[in-house]
Amino acid sequence: MYILKVNKLTKTFSGLTAVANINMELKPGELIGLIGPNGAGKTTVFNLLTGVYVPTAGTMFFTKDGKEIPLHGKKPHIICKDGLARTFQNIRLFKDLTVFDNVRIAMHKNVKYSIISSFFHLPSYFREEKQLYEDTMELLKIFRLDDKKDEYAKNLPYGDQRRLEIARALATEPSLLLLDEPAAGMNPAETRDLVELISWIRDRFNLTILLIEHDMHVVMNICERIYVLDHGMVIANGTPDEIKRNKQVIEAYLGEDIENA
């Protein structure tokens, strides 16, 4: 039983192979790390999984309500509806919109009222907008962003922006959450909070989480399993302890001190 099965996934950009023959299996509820040196192709894997890039070869299957559905070749918004959500390495919030609207927009896929209803504000509009308001507030409260709901996203402190991005991703009600370097640029205190938050939301929202991270403390502490990517290929896969002792991994990271993590 797996939630995501990636088979021989390959992406080439006009001759340059970014990722090659990636195989991955994620079980429901797992918290998995994806690590590797810079330029190893980690973010490319995320872009392939979420449909931002179309794979050159290979297949991706996602399990939704017990049924196996293919993800390859699908548009990002369809993949989002299937239950995959993500955050971005270089934060991609809707900067000029409020915190509230950032989250509310992500709930759009559940909106059923028609465009006609949006023009004339028919009863269905008011009913669903009220629901949207309540759902958004609930999510913002969980992330302790409710008192900042009217602030523009661009004016939030960095740590809050990262958390808002996670909140926005959760608003799409995913079963698999992809986090692209959530701790990047955070100070140690913020990172500690984040680690707690990640484990907590996994239990609270029944998520499977795949996480790219450079901060080895974070990865080694919370991930149950780790995939290591180098030059576009998976060079190792195992528990944190196994990864720490893996020769190939140490070689790929030569100069980086993962032994002490």
Place this chain on the structure above:
Amino acid sequence: MTMILEKSWVKRLLALVLTFLIVQVLVSTNIINTYFQATIATICINIILGVSLNLITGFTGQFSLGHAGFMSIGAYTCAIITLRMSNTFGFLLGVALGAVFAAIVGFLVGLPTLRLRGDYLAIATLGMSEIIRIIFLNMEITNGAAGLSDIPRFVNWTWLYVFTVGTLLLIKNFLNSSHGRACIAIREDEIAAETMGINITKYKVISFMIGAFCAGIAGALYASYFYFLKPDLFGFLKSIDVLVIVVLGGLGSISGSVLAAILLALISTALQAFPELRMVFYALLLIIIMLFRPQGLMGSKELSIKYFKNLGKSLISKKGGA
């Protein structure tokens, strides 16, 4: 009675009706003469054009230079119908069909071109608008370059007001809905919007179609008010005129577009007295406004009582600080 008055929509309705009545009285007592009535018609038509282009460019972030094309479709449709069916029903049919045809063309053009971004989209829409103009130039039914004249006039202040306020309300309502917010999300960040479950092609095309629909209405009103149509009226410069309104008012501000449409029409009327220098002044004014307010008159904010309150507060705090 006071209970009802406190409801905000009642106040708004009252304000709308009052504005209508005041102008109506001024028109019927001839205090606003025919000349100014034409200015008012221009203002109303430009408001519809400006707000609808703002929906495409300011709110959805798609840079379009094809608004004159959509306007001409509405104008010719309405003119051709009213020339054959000279009654109010014919006029309303003309407006409706004009708007629908413009929206259909918007759909056909938008589907392939909205994959382009920024400058590329601008050039593609510009080309589309020129193609429409040249089709009208060569068609029998539009009387080619000579144009259509003696189009019956059905548009008066009442119709202008109804269509302008109607367009404004519908676009405002749309933007205040989840569908409208999806369009705004596309402007903010296409990739993020897409990964948050928004079908960006669908919403770009929808926004483009609504914009084209409204431009069609504006064109129909134009045809019915100014008697005369020729393809030259809907050239490249007309699209630029509309773009000026949108940029001057502020990308992403409906009230900004309304203000800019009024302001530009008034300036242009006031400068009628100096025909030689008119365009020089007009251009200078635009340069000056853009130098001092590059974000446009309103930026992306909306004019409201709350806006004035905040403005007052910030002025007071500035004084207090100094």
